[in-house]
Amino acid sequence: MRALTRLATVATAAVAMATLPAAPALADNHESAEMDRIGDHPDLNGVWQVMNGANWNVEPHSAGPNPLPQGDRILGAIGAIPADLGVVQGGSIPYNEAAQERLEYNRENVITYDPEAACYLPGIPRATYMPHPFQIVQGDGDDILMVYEYASANRVIHMQEVGIPPIDTWMGTSYGEWDGDTLVVTTLAQGPGLVKLPAGEMVEGVTWIDRAGNYITNNATVTERFTLREGGNHIDYHVTIEDPSILTEPYEMDMVLYRHVEDNAQLLEFKCVPFSEHLLYGDLIEE
Amino acid sequence: MQMKKLSAAAIGAVLAVTGVGAYAHHSFATEFDRNRPIRLEGKVVMFEWVNPHSWIHIDVERNGSTERWRIEGGAPSALLRRGWNRNSLPAGTDIIVDAFQARDGDTRASAAEIRFPNGRELSLGNPTTEAVAAARRRAQN
Numbered sequence: 001m002r003a004l005t006r007l008a009t010v011a012t013a014a015v016a017m018a019t020l021p022a023a024p025a026l027a028d029n030h031e032s033a034e035m036d037r038i039g040d041h042p043d044l045n046g047v048w049q050v051m052n053g054a055n056w057n058v059e060p061h062s063a064g065p066n067p068l069p070q071g072d073r074i075l076g077a078i079g080a081i082p083a084d085l086g087v088v089q090g091g092s093i094p095y096n097e098a099a100q101e102r103l104e105y106n107r108e109n110v111i112t113y114d115p116e117a118a119c120y121l122p123g124i125p126r127a128t129y130m131p132h133p134f135q136i137v138q139g140d141g142d143d144i145l146m147v148y149e150y151a152s153a154n155r156v157i158h159m160q161e162v163g164i165p166p167i168d169t170w171m172g173t174s175y176g177e178w179d180g181d182t183l184v185v186t187t188l189a190q191g192p193g194l195v196k197l198p199a200g201e202m203v204e205g206v207t208w209i210d211r212a213g214n215y216i217t218n219n220a221t222v223t224e225r226f227t228l229r230e231g232g233n234h235i236d237y238h239v240t241i242e243d244p245s246i247l248t249e250p251y252e253m254d255m256v257l258y259r260h261v262e263d264n265a266q267l268l269e270f271k272c273v274p275f276s277e278h279l280l281y282g283d284l285i286e287e
Numbered sequence: 288m289q290m291k292k293l294s295a296a297a298i299g300a301v302l303a304v305t306g307v308g309a310y311a312h313h314s315f316a317t318e319f320d321r322n323r324p325i326r327l328e329g330k331v332v333m334f335e336w337v338n339p340h341s342w343i344h345i346d347v348e349r350n351g352s353t354e355r356w357r358i359e360g361g362a363p364s365a366l367l368r369r370g371w372n373r374n375s376l377p378a379g380t381d382i383i384v385d386a387f388q389a390r391d392g393d394t395r396a397s398a399a400e401i402r403f404p405n406g407r408e409l410s411l412g413n414p415t416t417e418a419v420a421a422a423r424r425r426a427q428n
Contacts, residue, residue, distance in 0.1 A: 166334050166372035167363065193336060 027085060032051055039140040042181050043229040047133050047260040048235065053084030054264065055116075055127040057212035058253060059093065062084030067110045087129075089252040093214055099246035106213030113197055115208050118280055119272035120195065121153050123171035123207035124187045124222050125239045125253065133260055138250045142184070144176060153236040157185050165189035168218045170207075172273075183226040191218030199283045202241045209241075233259040314414040315387075319359075319397045323388040324423065327356055327396070331380045336363045340413070343376065343401070345384070358384050359397040361412025369412050376401075387419060 036043035053061070065072040066079035095103060111117055122130055132149035144157040157176035165173035168191025176185045195205030206215045216222070220243035227236040234258035242250040259265075278285065305317075309323075329347035341360040345372070346353050360366065366375075376382075381404050386396035399417040400410045 166367055168373065169336075169363075 007011055022210070025181075029048045032145045033231060035201065035228055038101070038138060041138075041178050043138065043232070044144075044183065044226060044228060044235065045138050047265045048257040049133040049260060050129040050237075050255055052087060052129065052255055053082050054253075054255060055126065055131055055210055056081050056084065058086065058088050058210045059212070060084065060088075060091055061212075068112070068244050071111065087253040087255045089254065093247055093251055094111045096248045101214060102215065102246075106208065106215060110211060110213050113207070113277075114211055114213075115192065115195070115274060116150075118196075118198075119151050119276040120192065120205075122150060123216075124155070124172055124174065125172060125224060125241075126207070126209050127153050127155075127171070128224075128237060128257070129229065132270055133265075133267055137182075147267060149270050151270060155187075157183075162186050162188070168193060171189045172222070179225075181227065183224075185224040185226070187222040187224070188220075189218055190216065190220060190222070195201050196280060198279050215246075216241060216243050217245050219243055220235055233261060235259075291296055315397065315419060318389060319416075320390050321387055321419045321423070325386055325388050325396060327358070327386060329356070329375050329377055329382070331382060333378055334376045336366075338362050340397075341366060341411075343382075343384075345382065354394050356394045356396065358401075359395070359413065359416070361410075361414070365412030365414075369410050370380045371409075371412075375409070384421070387416065408425045 037254075038045075058127030061081070061084055063083040064081045066075055066081070071079045090193075108114065116122060116126075116130075121127075126135065127148045127150065130148065130150045132147060134262040135146040137145040137147065141159075143156065143159050146157065147154045153171060155171045155174050157174045159176050162175040163173075165188050168189045170190070170192055172187040172190035174185050174187045176183060178184070190207045192207065194202045196202055206217055207220075208215050220241060225236075225238040227238075228234075229236060237255050237257050239253040240250055241247070241253070289305050297423050307399055310393035327345065327347045328384045329345040329348075332344040332346055335342040335344070339362055341363060343358040343360060345358065347356050348354075361369075383404070384396070384403040385402075389395040389397075397413065397416045399413055399420040400408050
């Protein structure tokens with residue numbers, strides 16, 4: 001009788017074990033309502049992506065055909081621009097008089113002169129809202145790394161006082177600090193320098209912040225605020241752009257970053273230099 | 288789960304700071320001739336901070352005319368490590384360069400360092416060219 005009781009106990013325990021939920025597996029598969037923390041700070045590790053049309057145009061816009069006549073004709077609705085409520089607070093970017101010439105030049109040459117089409121680096125904040133995921137790599141007290149699927153762009157956020165970057169670079173130089181539970185990142189010195197356009201011309205480049213030709217200069221200070229929401233699967237992303245050379249006043253952008261929660265969430269490869277070859281060098285290629 | 292500590296230096300060594308994208312890096316020997324050294328003196332016109340090599344554009348008075356030469360230096364990351372920044376070589380600066388000419392006859396050459404009229408030297412962070420220049424000095428001794 002005792003043996004049967006013991007067997008029953010073991011059997012019950014075995015059944016109970018089998019129905020226990022599996023131990024929390026991957027750090028980036030949050031199901032709990034609590035925010036994970038690393039040291040004193042929220043854990044931003046993971047693969048993130050926006051779900052908006054900011055990369056087409058950060059200002060509110062209706063749906064429309066592909067801006068290139070040949071794009072419209074060949075791609076139809078596949079090349080068309082979806083509608084978006086816009087991410088710029090107040091709806092429009094406060095450009096000044098000095099900005100108009102370059103703005104017109106960009107707008108007349110969307111797609112063709114867009115650094116994204118040439119597989120040039122996107123700069124900040126555009127890298128955040130490209131139609132590709134990006135990954136945040138955060139340790140305990142170290143510099144933070146952000147890696148973008150688009151063109152393998154990446155940046156180190158130096159967790160130190162804001163300094164003077166020694167040179168202009170495509171992605172700028174980023175300095176970070178924690179303001180409570182918000183990661184504040186200041187990016188300076190974004191400057192492409194001389195840029196090659198399709199069919200050979202070299203011009204002084206500026207950082208495009210979307211496909212519509214909106215831009216910032218290397219005088220800009222871009223301040224980003226990353227605030228992880230309760231639940232750990234969304235980041236409120238707030239950007240302030242100050243650029244006195246082309247703006248009458250600073251402006252702000254808001255959007256949500258969504259965590260990729262699928263089990264196999266990862267960055268894939270989008271090394272786009274070969275894809276831009278015909279655009280940039282088509283005049284030199286013998287067909 | 289303990290996150291592995293990321294050393295900033297290790298990250299920096301891996302990341303590209305500037306530049307368009309990766310493309311095949313040609314060798315010194317295919318582009319420049321180690322047996323055709325040239326001394327160029329002139330005014331800096333502009334400095335290109337690009338990968339895989341930076342380029343100094345200088346105007347040189349030679350053969351009765353002004354020639355625009357492009358001098359190959361090291362990559363921006365190598366220059367930054369040697370203390371270069373945006374103010375290191377302003378337009379209008381007089382420099383003297385001992386460089387190796389391009390094989391194709393273009394006004395292009397590769398250098399290991401530049402000198403200023405006051406004698407000060409500045410390394411260009413160009414390792415292959417440094418090796419070629421060092422070998423040349425050894426051969427001459």
